[in-house]
Amino acid sequence: MEITQLSIEAARSAVQERKTTALALAEGHYAQIQKEDGQIGAFLTLCKERALEQADRIDRMAAEGKPLPPLGGVPVAIKDVMSTRGVRTTAGSKILDKFIPPYDCTAVARLEAAGAVVLGKTNCDEFAMGSSNENSAFHPVRNPRDVSRVPGGSSGGSAAAVAADMAVIALGSDTGGSIRQPASFCGVVGLMPTYGRVSRYGLIAFASSLDHIGPLAKTVTDAAIVLQTIAGRDPMDATSADMAVPNYVAELEKPVRGLKLGVAKEYFGDGLDDEVRHAVELAIDKLKGQGCEVVPVSLPHTGYAIPTYYLIATAEASSNLARYDGVRYSYRAGGVKSLSEMYRRSRDEGFGAEVKRRIMLGTYALSAGYYDAYYLKAQKVRTLITRDFEEAFRKVDAIVTPTSPTAAFRLGEKSSDPLAMYLADIYTVTADLAGIPGISIPCGRTREKLPIGLQILGKHFDESTILRVAHAYERAAQAGS
């Protein structure tokens, strides 16, 4: 048994049946981190004491013959935008370099209550703003499949940790594609649930109408188990929906025969790499082979999604990030003489270039005289983009697209051109704007052996269907059929 390559259920049952211990699983993953992470850079903080305490609790349960909860003893990693009580949480920013949260993010608390062992906090673009993980204030992350390439972003550390067997699963956050795009680049599964499906209590806010928490995993089943664990109403987050949570794992086994899959030409246009196009077309054929019906749909406002997203996300960010003022918990510049100088110098020294750029753009878009032209306009186009999906989902059960127009690019390749970087999210931002769920699963590799991702988008609160389609594809791909 290779203990860093187990699925959630294999790990849990191995601990339950005393074939291994939660302690050995944790130590095995820490050894893998020790071995690999010097090169990859996926982790910012390890919390060994907390992990070993939890592992011990699980091992005692197993020794007493008590049934273990669904993630009993499973080593997990948490993106460093989620608060962890007593464990440093930086959001990849210097301004939170020393921040020790006094409480746990609900999603993290739910994972731990289900028996998960939190190994540590993963690197990310500063405040989740980026598509390559190069905007981390600490160090970039390298793609475990090819270390000259980026892992994607902003949940690059979480994707890399899972891809390099440094954690069984990880939590990430997705505001414009930040779970699905790195999942695609690193060759793992990444699920963004419906807006409101998972509580964001304890998530460091970037853009509140767009932020989602979701899993990165090695298999679709593992992603479903994690969603099951973290989904559902939380009174601490007023935007978490009051909707029953289905049994996602049981739903995976339902047949996909007869499901209608939409294919939109807007996701296969200029800028899509040929190898990615080819792999995604083959994947769609494979789903047809499983009995799915492919139906052309039109999402005519897709081309307006990136400008819409960058106005709304930056406007919300400029407001959310106003709290970092050097007073209550963030970095404070030294040698300042007045309150106003303290605010400015603390923010100047604490924030990185991309964060400042977005605060500036967002502040501009909200400022008197420009609000209607930019922010309000973008909100109206958001309605149009959402209506496109509502229209399409009258005809189909899910929509299949590439996750990203290219495979992983090289470090430094796009870092000097903000606009080129923004376009890496062109196929993912639409789902964030509409609030619909999306999953990215591996669908082959380029000639250079870089992973390619297939994205499956679903109706609001219908994660079951996209998980089911993803599971059917995964199984067919493994069987080589």
Place this chain on the structure above:
Amino acid sequence: MKVTEKDVAYVADLANLELSGEERAGMLRDLNSILDYVERLNELDTTKVEPMAQVSDRYGVSQSQQGSERFAYASREDVIEGLRKSLPQEAALANAPDADGTFFRVPKVIER
């Protein structure tokens, strides 16, 4: 050029950023390039389109509910410590760069 140096200074002021001369020059270039790109939104006629501020009031609640009724599930009685106790003072001050045990401390606000 939509954004001028003066605009950059004004917006930096609103955002409580100082920005070095070099940063301001970079901002001027980047903001103009991004705003040029977002200009394409004006190709769309949105005069009769409602703005969408968020998703929560659109899905996951009964269609028969209107306005603030759609958020009724999220409301609670307005009572002290309605969901959980407030953070103890010590915990609330623990991350402050400067505190005296009772208050956050900041540089002098009023000059005289």
